[in-house]
Amino acid sequence: MSLLVVGLSHRSAPVSVLERAALAREAQAKLLQDTLAAEPATEAAVLATCNRIELYADVDKFHAGVAELSTLLAQHTGVGLDELTPYLYVHYEDRAVHHLFSVACGLDSMVVGEGQILGQIKDALALGQELHTAGRLLNDLFQQALRVGKRAHSETGIDRAGQSLVTFGLERLADGAPLGDWAGGKRALVIGAGSMSSLAAATLARAGVAHVAVANRTLARAERLVEILQEPGGRSAAGFTASAVEMAAVPAELALADVVVSCTGAMGVVLTAEAIRAALASRTDAPAGPAAAGSVDQDRTDSGCPLDSACGDAARTDVRLALLDLAMPRDIDAAVHRLDGARLVDIESLAEASADAPMAADVDQVRTIVSDEVAAFGAAQRAAHITPTVVALRTMAADVVASEIARLDGRLPDLDDKQRAEITQTVRRVVDKLLHAPTVRVKELASTPGGAGYADALRELFDLDPQAVAAVSRADSQAGTHKTAREPA
Numbered sequence: 001m002s003l004l005v006v007g008l009s010h011r012s013a014p015v016s017v018l019e020r021a022a023l024a025r026e027a028q029a030k031l032l033q034d035t036l037a038a039e040p041a042t043e044a045a046v047l048a049t050c051n052r053i054e055l056y057a058d059v060d061k062f063h064a065g066v067a068e069l070s071t072l073l074a075q076h077t078g079v080g081l082d083e084l085t086p087y088l089y090v091h092y093e094d095r096a097v098h099h100l101f102s103v104a105c106g107l108d109s110m111v112v113g114e115g116q117i118l119g120q121i122k123d124a125l126a127l128g129q130e131l132h133t134a135g136r137l138l139n140d141l142f143q144q145a146l147r148v149g150k151r152a153h154s155e156t157g158i159d160r161a162g163q164s165l166v167t168f169g170l171e172r173l174a175d176g177a178p179l180g181d182w183a184g185g186k187r188a189l190v191i192g193a194g195s196m197s198s199l200a201a202a203t204l205a206r207a208g209v210a211h212v213a214v215a216n217r218t219l220a221r222a223e224r225l226v227e228i229l230q231e232p233g234g235r236s237a238a239g240f241t242a243s244a245v246e247m248a249a250v251p252a253e254l255a256l257a258d259v260v261v262s263c264t265g266a267m268g269v270v271l272t273a274e275a276i277r278a279a280l281a282s283r284t285d286a287p288a289g290p291a292a293a294g295s296v297d298q299d300r301t302d303s304g305c306p307l308d309s310a311c312g313d314a315a316r317t318d319v320r321l322a323l324l325d326l327a328m329p330r331d332i333d334a335a336v337h338r339l340d341g342a343r344l345v346d347i348e349s350l351a352e353a354s355a356d357a358p359m360a361a362d363v364d365q366v367r368t369i370v371s372d373e374v375a376a377f378g379a380a381q382r383a384a385h386i387t388p389t390v391v392a393l394r395t396m397a398a399d400v401v402a403s404e405i406a407r408l409d410g411r412l413p414d415l416d417d418k419q420r421a422e423i424t425q426t427v428r429r430v431v432d433k434l435l436h437a438p439t440v441r442v443k444e445l446a447s448t449p450g451g452a453g454y455a456d457a458l459r460e461l462f463d464l465d466p467q468a469v470a471a472v473s474r475a476d477s478q479a480g481t482h483k484t485a486r487e488p489a
Helices: 015-021 024-036 063-078 081-087 094-104 118-129 138-157 164-174 177-184 195-207 219-229 248-255 275-283 298-302 334-338 347-352 358-409 417-446 453-461 466-481
Strands: 004-010 041-049 052-059 089-092 188-192 211-215 241-245 260-264 319-327 342-345
Touching: 004 015, 015 052, 015 063, 015 081, 024 041, 024 052, 024 063, 024 118, 024 138, 024 334, 041 063, 041 081, 041 118, 041 138, 052 094, 052 138, 063 211, 063 319, 089 094, 094 118, 094 138, 094 219, 094 358, 118 138, 118 195, 118 248, 138 219, 138 358, 164 177, 164 195, 164 260, 164 319, 164 342, 164 347, 188 195, 188 248, 195 211, 195 260, 211 219, 211 248, 211 417, 219 241, 241 248, 248 275, 275 319, 319 417, 334 342, 342 347, 358 453
Parallel strands: 188 211, 188 260, 211 241, 260 319, 319 342
Antiparallel strands: 004 052, 004 089, 041 052
8 A cells, every 4th residue: 555645724724725726526537637647646536625625646656646746736726836835744654544534533624523524525435436546445445434434423422522614603603692592583595505505504494594595506406405404304493484596696685684604616706795795785774874885894993803804703793694604715705804794704714713622532532443443444455465466376376276187187088077076176175275374374464564575475485477466456456446435334
């Protein structure tokens, strides 16, 4: 295994850089294809979320791999390599496995313990499978990461320790008030119909909002989300209603909304400061005077609070439109922070805020799970590494048996079928018994740290054809490539 990951996240880079480095699905696909086209990568997968972009690859050279993957990330994100490099982190082999397993468990999330990352890992695997860039190593790795994440959430209290990014963002908007009390009776607008937007809509419905309008570029997806929200037996409050609207109807919905949540895949701003200003000015609850036009909050600028920061929001009592931007790059113009009457919480605000301290015991338990799973995965991969050599050895032995039986047929042509079959079986049993102990033992030894050398020793001792071993490896890799992504049990 020569697993390499090069990436950047909210822990290593400012939001301004993450925003510029965001990749649409089409760009992710091109990145994967170019990674495989360039040496030294033989497999590739990309994990792209609202606060991370990571490129995973199976490489045959570490330094060349780091240079190539870094260059590809710079080319495809459009961020210059010199600017990007200080924010990149690199993990190799077991450290790379440990990193992905930690990510899957929510230990590396902006809000510790959030479970949305599992769906994003599953999407990353599905894309690699669809493009045939994920072979046996990355299929095994990502499938195991999904299982480890599920195990962490089922066996520990990490779910209690952390919140989803959606809930955390809404609680920031509520400014300490119970979410149900704050949301009760409000009208919400949710822009987007993906996983995060759907979770936001469902969370708001459970919290007691009176109505949720869902706007999406594809109206059918918005309509499907509305159907789910209104399904009988759902967890929405009594009297709850929902509607699907075209994106063209967003300005009108803004004028009615109390809460807006936006999380789309758009690469540009979806809601401008001008649109929010116009919505505030048209509202029936707009106060008289300059604030009705959505003026800059002078108290915030006079107090030294940066105009592009939400640091003054907690002290504001005039909020008439609360906005949560969960997109990366951002959907809502950061200039909205300066508008009187609006409160905006975005990824940058969440990154600056401190989530409730998670329960230390649960986090420690998850870390133990990750460490155990990394060790088990490494042992399994090292053992699997020798399998092609063992298969090639047994194939060679079978060929030797077949050759000797054919020679015996020429020297003893009078043997009847029963005699020939008995001799053949006897020779095969002898060969199998001679090979059994060394092949079982070499697999055990190969699973230990540093065990990769046993495959080389086996090839040397039995003078195995390297091409025969490579053929088995290629067949295994192709079999791994055609696995399908599935939710772990």
